[in-house]
Amino acid sequence: MTAPPRDDGAPAFATTALPHLDEVARFARWLVRDSADADDLVQETYLKALRAWHTFRPGSDCRAWLFTICRNAHISRLRRGERVEVMDDPDLETLASVETFRRAVHVGMDNAFGSFDLRDDIQRELASLPDDFREVVALVDLNDMSYEDAARILAIPPGTLRSRLYRARRILQDRLLRHAQDRGFGPRPTITSERGDA
Amino acid sequence: MMHHVDCETALRELWAFLDEELTVDNRAAIQQHLEHCHHCRPIVAFHRAFLQALERVGTMPVSQSLRQQVLDTLQREGLQDPRTTP
Numbered sequence: 001m002t003a004p005p006r007d008d009g010a011p012a013f014a015t016t017a018l019p020h021l022d023e024v025a026r027f028a029r030w031l032v033r034d035s036a037d038a039d040d041l042v043q044e045t046y047l048k049a050l051r052a053w054h055t056f057r058p059g060s061d062c063r064a065w066l067f068t069i070c071r072n073a074h075i076s077r078l079r080r081g082e083r084v085e086v087m088d089d090p091d092l093e094t095l096a097s098v099e100t101f102r103r104a105v106h107v108g109m110d111n112a113f114g115s116f117d118l119r120d121d122i123q124r125e126l127a128s129l130p131d132d133f134r135e136v137v138a139l140v141d142l143n144d145m146s147y148e149d150a151a152r153i154l155a156i157p158p159g160t161l162r163s164r165l166y167r168a169r170r171i172l173q174d175r176l177l178r179h180a181q182d183r184g185f186g187p188r189p190t191i192t193s194e195r196g197d198a
Numbered sequence: 199m200m201h202h203v204d205c206e207t208a209l210r211e212l213w214a215f216l217d218e219e220l221t222v223d224n225r226a227a228i229q230q231h232l233e234h235c236h237h238c239r240p241i242v243a244f245h246r247a248f249l250q251a252l253e254r255v256g257t258m259p260v261s262q263s264l265r266q267q268v269l270d271t272l273q274r275e276g277l278q279d280p281r282t283t284p
Binding site for chain 1: 206209210211212213215217219240241243244247248249250251252253254255257259264265267268269271272275276277
């Protein structure tokens with residue numbers, strides 16, 4: 001199948017969609033734990049996008065369009081296990097993350113995120129998050145997407161997006177602080193809260 | 199509109215503030231609170247540093263081989279090589 005010709009002045013696929021390849025690849029990498037599968041997902045995403053290019057509305061957000069295709073392709077490939085449902089109030093979840101800060105202060109780790117290179121730990125802990133949590137972090141934190149756009153891509157209400165995002169961040173904070181302490185950056189961990197960590 | 203912001207209100211909106219998801223008025227109200235609140239400022243700094251650490255992971259480069267694979271796939275599908283497209 002060949003991409004339908006565009007004769008209406010619409011932006012060309014190569015100059016509009018391809019520049020987002022890095023972002024789509026990073027998003028796919030966080031959706032799929034295996035890097036080879038992630039590369040396959042990127043190729044599938046771009047193939048589907050090319051075939052559906054005639055449906056893309058010129059002037060709309062091409063990155064969000066590609067992310068939606070990527071995520072839908074991922075879901076259709078995957079026999080998903082039971083998904084994590086987060087029903088909590090996002091405001092309460094935010095206040096709970098303040099408790100993480102207080103525990104960090106208590107163990108002398110309140111400067112940990114700014115002081116140490118935690119990239120390897122972050123990658124490892126992101127990969128181990130449940131799918132529902134990992135994909136919100138990938139969209140909002142790694143691809144700088146707005147809550148509204150991310151919720152639209154994931155087809156979830158904005159409140160659910162916020163709950164998942166804030167919960168995911170708190171889980172990551174707790175785990176990263178523990179890693180930092182394990183490396184000897186501070187006293188032994190007393191951080192135990194991972195409520196909802198499936 | 200948030201006229202007066204206390205610590206609990208500011209911290210409840212902590213993530214939305216850092217994500218720049220608040221209205222201009224609400225953001226300004228929290229910003230004003232933070233400028234004077236020694237209690238909330240280090241909490242915001244802690245969470246901001248965490249988000250910056252995440253951002254550094256998000257900017258990792260994608261391999262050249264993947265880029266070439268995608269281009270090869272698309273060209274087999276009929277896409278012109280963007281490097282030769284005027």
